[in-house]
Amino acid sequence: MERDLRLVDVGRRYGLRGPWVLRGIELTVSPGTLVRLEGANGTGKSTLLRVLAGIDAPSEGRITGRPRTAYVPERFPSALPFTPSGYLTHLGAVHGLSRAAAARAAQQWLERFGAAAYARTPMARLSKGSSQKVAVAQAMVAEPELLVLDEAWTGLDADARAELERAVAERTAAGAAVVFVDHDPRRLEGVPDATYTVRDGALGLRTEQAAPAAGPAVLVAVRGPAGAAPPVEAARWITAVDEVEPGVHRLTVPASHSDVLLRALLTARPPWHVMSVGPVEESRS
Numbered sequence: 001m002e003r004d005l006r007l008v009d010v011g012r013r014y015g016l017r018g019p020w021v022l023r024g025i026e027l028t029v030s031p032g033t034l035v036r037l038e039g040a041n042g043t044g045k046s047t048l049l050r051v052l053a054g055i056d057a058p059s060e061g062r063i064t065g066r067p068r069t070a071y072v073p074e075r076f077p078s079a080l081p082f083t084p085s086g087y088l089t090h091l092g093a094v095h096g097l098s099r100a101a102a103a104r105a106a107q108q109w110l111e112r113f114g115a116a117a118y119a120r121t122p123m124a125r126l127s128k129g130s131s132q133k134v135a136v137a138q139a140m141v142a143e144p145e146l147l148v149l150d151e152a153w154t155g156l157d158a159d160a161r162a163e164l165e166r167a168v169a170e171r172t173a174a175g176a177a178v179v180f181v182d183h184d185p186r187r188l189e190g191v192p193d194a195t196y197t198v199r200d201g202a203l204g205l206r207t208e209q210a211a212p213a214a215g216p217a218v219l220v221a222v223r224g225p226a227g228a229a230p231p232v233e234a235a236r237w238i239t240a241v242d243e244v245e246p247g248v249h250r251l252t253v254p255a256s257h258s259d260v261l262l263r264a265l266l267t268a269r270p271p272w273h274v275m276s277v278g279p280v281e282e283s284r285s
């Protein structure tokens, strides 16, 4: 994603005379950011996500800077006449991958979400949880610049939920933007760059400081150049830093972002030496 996606005075209503679901929405989504939308049932979160994803057009206002986008809908149409492998390969090819590269990406994403065993089972025969794995895999296949997730974690098993959190972290680390809605307030807690509340058709930025991540956290002990602070590419994921001796830091990071943090540390110039990685019982004491 190279520039901001902007919604300018966007409104959406269903039907010519229907009530306005959203009105006067001003929203900027910048490259590399994670944005959470929240709000009570029926306030228009899914409507806004569909507009952001380009699935639905605004009734008024305009959108600029639309990047290559992928979307996981609240209800995935699972009874498609494909196998997961065939569907993902087809989508990858539509997004410009060669057939071989699309097939490889399809296989890789189905494996990551634990769906490889039924890669060749007709999608209409999959359970709800299995088709949700296909729903999230289809969004990742073409490495989108904007990823829009509407309750995408719902129905996934614990491993696939964690994998989706990692995939989100990878996308934002690669410069893509991710916008999500999830009923679990602890989903990626402390990680979003911005959280907006949809209320009465409008958007409010939740300004209070995000709570420290309460989910599983990882403690990473690293040695860097004497006197140096952790590199900026890594710093955004860190929820606590403790310099235990000169040059040696203990970094706390949400488990979902530990892979991304480690990669940022190891690819920094000069690289940081990772001494140990382990779980934290309480993410913050």
Ligand SMILES: Nc1ncnc2c1ncn2[C@@H]1O[C@H](COP(=O)(O)OP(=O)(O)OP(=O)(O)O)[C@@H](O)[C@H]1O
Pocket (backbone or CB within 6 Å): 014, 021, 039, 040, 041, 042, 043, 044, 045, 046, 047, 048
């Ligand atoms: N296709 C549609 N046609 C007519 N009205 C719609 C349509 N989709 C949504 N609406 C209406 O728009 C309003 C907002 O719905 P939306 O699904 O965007 O809210 P939401 O915040 O995502 O709700 P939930 O949390 O229950 O999923 C609701 O009143 C809903 O009935």
